[in-house]
Amino acid sequence: MTGENPLGRGQSRRRGAHEAAETAGEVIELLEVLWEHGRDAVSSSPVSASQLRVLYCLDRDEGMNLRTLGEMLGSAPSSVSRLCDRLQALGFLERLPSQVSRRELELHLTHQGKKYLSDLRLRREEALTATLAAMPPRARSVLTEGLKAFRDAAEGTAPAHRLSALTDVDDRSA
Numbered sequence: 001m002t003g004e005n006p007l008g009r010g011q012s013r014r015r016g017a018h019e020a021a022e023t024a025g026e027v028i029e030l031l032e033v034l035w036e037h038g039r040d041a042v043s044s045s046p047v048s049a050s051q052l053r054v055l056y057c058l059d060r061d062e063g064m065n066l067r068t069l070g071e072m073l074g075s076a077p078s079s080v081s082r083l084c085d086r087l088q089a090l091g092f093l094e095r096l097p098s099q100v101s102r103r104e105l106e107l108h109l110t111h112q113g114k115k116y117l118s119d120l121r122l123r124r125e126e127a128l129t130a131t132l133a134a135m136p137p138r139a140r141s142v143l144t145e146g147l148k149a150f151r152d153a154a155e156g157t158a159p160a161h162r163l164s165a166l167t168d169v170d171d172r173s174a
Contacts, residue, residue: 024150034124034127034128034131035124037123037127047086047087047090047092047116050073050083051083051086051087051092052120053073054069054073054080054083054084054087054093055087055092055093055109055113055116055117056117057069057072057073058093058107058108058109058113059109059114059117062108062109063106063107063108064106064107065098065104065105065106065107066080066081066084066105066107069084069107084107087113090112091110091112091113092109092110092112092113092116093107093108093109093110093113094107094108094110095107095108096108
């Protein structure tokens with residue numbers, strides 16, 4: 001017998017996970033600040049976080065209908081319709097007749113909507129690159145490894161349909 005308590009290891013893991021979660025929370029808050037600077041730099045009237053999620057979804061899956069978008073967002077049809085109304089008023093989205101069904105409308109990003117997302121991703125990437133460049137190379141390598149492990153763990157615990165949308169957006173913005 002080694003005298004080691006198996007419950008002690010579990011408590012140590014939970015404590016380590018808790019400390020990592022606290023640090024991740026702080027980093028996420030900093031990233032939100034960087035992200036907001038990117039949004040503010042792209043437009044004098046930036047879109048809301050909910051509207052931005054709509055833009056990401058449509059960028060990933062052009063031509064979906066309101067019902068499908070609502071399912072992806074986990075939102076009520078009336079809320080999704082209002083979000084789309086606002087984005088259409090900004091000139092970022094257009095509703096076009098479906099190629100498949102005359103009863104449905106397809107949602108498409110306009111050139112202006114695509115440019116907004118492109119500019120936003122560029123600004124955010126610039127902010128992240130500047131921050132990451134200030135880190136020592138070994139720390140960047142460890143961060144990359146840790147983020148990949150985090151992504152893999154999240155894929156195992158997140159609802160599949162929402163995570164796939166996030167992964168696709170992440171892949172394009174990386």
